[in-house]
Amino acid sequence: MGNDGDSQWPLWEVFTQPPGGAAHEHAGSVHAVDAETALQNARDVYARRGEAVSIWVVRSAAITASTPEDMGPFFDPGNDKPYRHPQFYKVPRGVKM
Amino acid sequence: MTAQLDAAARSLVFEYLLRLGDDRLVLGHRLSEWCGHAPILEEDIALANIALDLIGHANLLLTLAGATEGKGRDADALAYFREAVEYRNALLVELPKGDFAVTIVRQFFFSVFALHQWSALQGSAQADLAGIAAKALKETKYHVRHTAGWMLKLGDGTPESHARAQRAVDDLWRYTGELFLADDVDRAVSEQRLGVDPSQLAESWRAHVLDVLERATLTVPESAWMQRGGREGRHTEHLGHLLAEMQIVARSFPGASW
Numbered sequence: 001m002g003n004d005g006d007s008q009w010p011l012w013e014v015f016t017q018p019p020g021g022a023a024h025e026h027a028g029s030v031h032a033v034d035a036e037t038a039l040q041n042a043r044d045v046y047a048r049r050g051e052a053v054s055i056w057v058v059r060s061a062a063i064t065a066s067t068p069e070d071m072g073p074f075f076d077p078g079n080d081k082p083y084r085h086p087q088f089y090k091v092p093r094g095v096k097m
Numbered sequence: 098m099t100a101q102l103d104a105a106a107r108s109l110v111f112e113y114l115l116r117l118g119d120d121r122l123v124l125g126h127r128l129s130e131w132c133g134h135a136p137i138l139e140e141d142i143a144l145a146n147i148a149l150d151l152i153g154h155a156n157l158l159l160t161l162a163g164a165t166e167g168k169g170r171d172a173d174a175l176a177y178f179r180e181a182v183e184y185r186n187a188l189l190v191e192l193p194k195g196d197f198a199v200t201i202v203r204q205f206f207f208s209v210f211a212l213h214q215w216s217a218l219q220g221s222a223q224a225d226l227a228g229i230a231a232k233a234l235k236e237t238k239y240h241v242r243h244t245a246g247w248m249l250k251l252g253d254g255t256p257e258s259h260a261r262a263q264r265a266v267d268d269l270w271r272y273t274g275e276l277f278l279a280d281d282v283d284r285a286v287s288e289q290r291l292g293v294d295p296s297q298l299a300e301s302w303r304a305h306v307l308d309v310l311e312r313a314t315l316t317v318p319e320s321a322w323m324q325r326g327g328r329e330g331r332h333t334e335h336l337g338h339l340l341a342e343m344q345i346v347a348r349s350f351p352g353a354s355w
Contacts, residue, residue: 009137030139033250040243041139044146 011060012038014045016052032057051054102165110223111166111210112185113286116328117214118158119186122176123336124207125151126343143243147204148183150236157229178349181337182330189272191327191336198261200249203269205244209305210276210298211237217293226291247311251314254317259314266310267318277302286342 015024027046027095032038037067040085047055082088101257128148135141159172190207195202215237218230231311251262277299286292310317326332346353 031137032139036246040246041143043239044143045139048146 009033012042012057013060014042015037015058016042016046017054018051019053024054027052029060030057052088074095105290106163106285107167109282109285110291111162112282113292114158114162114165114226115185116170117283118155118162118175119184119281120190121151121211122155122209123184123339124190124204125149125155127190127192127194128200128204131173131200134288136197144200147240147243150233150240152234153237154229157233161229162227176244177337177344181332181340184327184330184332184336184338184340186327187272187275188327188331189269189275190331191333191339192269193274193335195265195268196261198265199269200259201244201247202250202262202265204225204240205248205309206269206273206306208237208240208244210302212241213298213301213305214293214295219292219299220290221292222290223292248309248313248315252310261304262313263315266315270318271324272321273322275327276324278325280328 010033011029012032012035013029014027016027017024030038030045033039033060035057039055042055042057046052071093104230128144128151132141133147135144145191151258155176155346156172159175163172163175188204192199192203195203212234215230215234219234221230222229248262251258254262255257277295279294279296283292283294283296287294287297307317
């Protein structure tokens with residue numbers, strides 16, 4: 001099926017929504033030839049014991065991800081600029097919180 | 098409910114429940130033979146899940162059969178301590194698993210049969226059986242969805258997959274007629290609204306199956322001759338081997354628990 005040199009079927013990322021209305025979370029990945037099969041495989045692998053009320057699958061190739069090189073520029077907190085944080089500001093007298 | 102049935106009715110319902118339970122037990126065991134051997138990990142898990150569903154249905158049905166019989170036999174006693182001639186499953190489900198096409202075609206044929214059977218059994222006057230039907234129907238809908246998807250992929254796939262799927266349809270078709278044979282047991286439980294006469298499911302099964310086969314570019318053999326015997330305990334040589342493997346531990350260590 002040809003998937004970047006992988007002899008397996010195309011890879012799909014699986015997101016499941018736990019009961020109770022929380023947001024979908026990444027559960028893992030499955031191989032499948034099409035979206036319907038990916039959905040079924042995701043159900044069989046990640047949602048057979050009542051762990052989910054909804055499943056999303058998306059082709060892994062469709063995800064654009066940050067790289068390890070992005071770590072510094074993307075995620076280092078701007079602690080040298082304390083005015084970026086709300087705690088920097090004093091609440092004026094008379095404002096009810 | 099079972100207490101209200103007289104002895105004759107109890108014996109009929111027992112026989113009827115054995116047929117339902119044995120179909121699932123034997124097919125579930127056959128399907129479990131793929132565990133660790135399926136063509137891809139995800140399908141391995143899918144087939145094992147379906148096998149477990151079927152064995153779960155068999156457990157419920159044989160438990161109810163034992164309670165109906167009233168001789169103290171539970172599901173384990175019925176599963177592990179009956180001989181092949183006492184099994185009441187249709188021949189279709191005991192045939193060897195074959196290649197992946199044979200497994201899928203057989204599973205599709207049976208899943209559609211079970212879908213229509215459970216649908217009708219939800220209206221059983223036997224409340225326990227109606228309850229089992231409602232639960233099993235949900236799982237069976239998934240089995241139909243999964244196997245019908247594979248029918249389309251195999252039948253309308255590569256020349257190799259098409260040839261194998263067509264060969265499987267040709268080989269298995271003659272075993273499908275037995276699913277819809279009705280005898281006195283079926284007619285009696287149907288009249289009392291305890292069970293469903295399988296001959297009444299034939300038309301809806303055929304329409305459902307032919308629709309998928311057509312979309313899968315597969316055809317049905319012209320010969321109308323059908324195999325039979327399983328419901329009366331006349332089985333192929335394959336069931337004995339299956340039971341030997343399934344029953345060996347329970348018979349070697351009777352009463353063992355783990």
